[in-house]
Amino acid sequence: xxRLIGFCFVIVFIAFAAVSLAVTRDIVIVHKSKxxxxxxxxxxxxxxxxxxxxxxxxxxxARPAGAPNTQDVFLATYNGTLNPNxxxxxxxxxxxxxxxxxxxxxVTVGAQATIExxxxxxxxxxxxxxxxxxxxxxxxxxxxxxxxxSAGETxxxxxxxxAEMMHEYRDNSWVIDNAHSxxxxxxxxxxxxxxxxxxxxxxxxxxxxxxxxxxxxxxxxFVNLDSYVASPENIEFNVKAKSGALVLDKMTAxxxxxxxxxxxxxxxxPYHLWGxxxxxxxxxxxxxxxxxxxxxxxxxxxxxxxxxxxxxxxNLPDMNxxxxxxxxxxxxxxxxxxxxxxxxxxxxLTFLNFGQVGAE
Numbered sequence: 001x002x003r004l005i006g007f008c009f010v011i012v013f014i015a016f017a018a019v020s021l022a023v024t025r026d027i028v029i030v031h032k033s034k035x036x037x038x039x040x041x042x043x044x045x046x047x048x049x050x051x052x053x054x055x056x057x058x059x060x061x062a063r064p065a066g067a068p069n070t071q072d073v074f075l076a077t078y079n080g081t082l083n084p085n086x087x088x089x090x091x092x093x094x095x096x097x098x099x100x101x102x103x104x105x106x107v108t109v110g111a112q113a114t115i116e117x118x119x120x121x122x123x124x125x126x127x128x129x130x131x132x133x134x135x136x137x138x139x140x141x142x143x144x145x146x147x148x149x150s151a152g153e154t155x156x157x158x159x160x161x162x163a164e165m166m167h168e169y170r171d172n173s174w175v176i177d178n179a180h181s182x183x184x185x186x187x188x189x190x191x192x193x194x195x196x197x198x199x200x201x202x203x204x205x206x207x208x209x210x211x212x213x214x215x216x217x218x219x220x221x222f223v224n225l226d227s228y229v230a231s232p233e234n235i236e237f238n239v240k241a242k243s244g245a246l247v248l249d250k251m252t253a254x255x256x257x258x259x260x261x262x263x264x265x266x267x268x269x270p271y272h273l274w275g276x277x278x279x280x281x282x283x284x285x286x287x288x289x290x291x292x293x294x295x296x297x298x299x300x301x302x303x304x305x306x307x308x309x310x311x312x313x314x315n316l317p318d319m320n321x322x323x324x325x326x327x328x329x330x331x332x333x334x335x336x337x338x339x340x341x342x343x344x345x346x347x348x349l350t351f352l353n354f355g356q357v358g359a360e
Contacts, residue, residue, distance in 0.1 A: 176293030230338030
């Protein structure tokens with residue numbers, strides 16, 4: 001019996017690990033013990049103010065101590081030409097080059113493929129100023145301080161999953177850790193930029209320490225859909241953050257094939273979660289406290305089936321809808337169990353849950 005319990009625990013643990021593997025949207029991540037950083041404000045030609053301050057502080061954290069004019073930096077850009085007319089993707093690299101040169105660094109420029117093949121023995125720092133993921137193993141194996149704008153390289157660097165979790169044009173992000181030299185001048189909370197710019201994000205993992213995230217709070221978990229035999233993948237799941245009857249935020253997720261979900265919110269403090277899927281009744285979770293930078297697992301244990309008209313109650317109109325659609329092939333709202341046809345099992349579900357009302 002003890003072996004069985006242990007085995008079940010492992011299965012549950014693996015299930016939770018799977019859903020939490022790539023859920024946060026981290027914009028700036030540093031290695032916990034090596035001078036390696038991911039910097040997701042990747043359209044550097046759009047950066048202003050705090051964006052450049054953060055980049056400068058990231059470079060200064062990663063590089064060896066010393067005056068900039070005594071240090072050599074290898075900068076890999078989209079095509080290595082620094083020609084603004086060659087391709088729009090080169091503009092970010094040009095902006096990074098101008099910044100580094102203005103600070104006094106000795107900068108050598110190469111195309112993006114150099115990350116995979118170059119010999120960086122003569123350089124104090126390597127910077128990759130483009131988002132396309134190149135195999136960064138070459139840089140890692142040479143033990144060079146490295147700052148990359150590519151989310152897809154973070155898995156090789158040991159600081160992220162390598163999955164691109166976000167590519168958005170936005171003017172804000174959230175400082176979730178200001179105990180690091182890069183973010184120490186900033187208070188925990190929202191960081192708003194004068195202008196919008198493209199930002200990318202991945203999920204910190206391994207030796208990664210996330211400093212800046214796209215949102216304050218990440219909520220993930222599983223949804224138990226009552227009596228559904230089809231795959232739940234891409235079923236819309238609506239979530240509300242509520243304080244009493246007051247709705248603080250509305251979020252929407254598409255369920256994964258394992259019924260997991262992830263939503264993001266900037267609401268912090270105490271509140272409860274409300275969740276509902278299409279023809280299932282809503283469920284409310286107890287009030288809990290949510291903090292900046294928190295990643296929370298919240299499972300919805302049972303969303304009862306039978307709400308055909310999505311009124312959040314199972315009643316006569318739902319039964320009537322099934323009678324009208326009886327024997328028709330799905331997909332259809334009346335096909336409550338997802339078996340591809342509106343039949344007696346669907347009608348039985350409305351009988352079983354008749355009179356049930358979703359939580360508010």
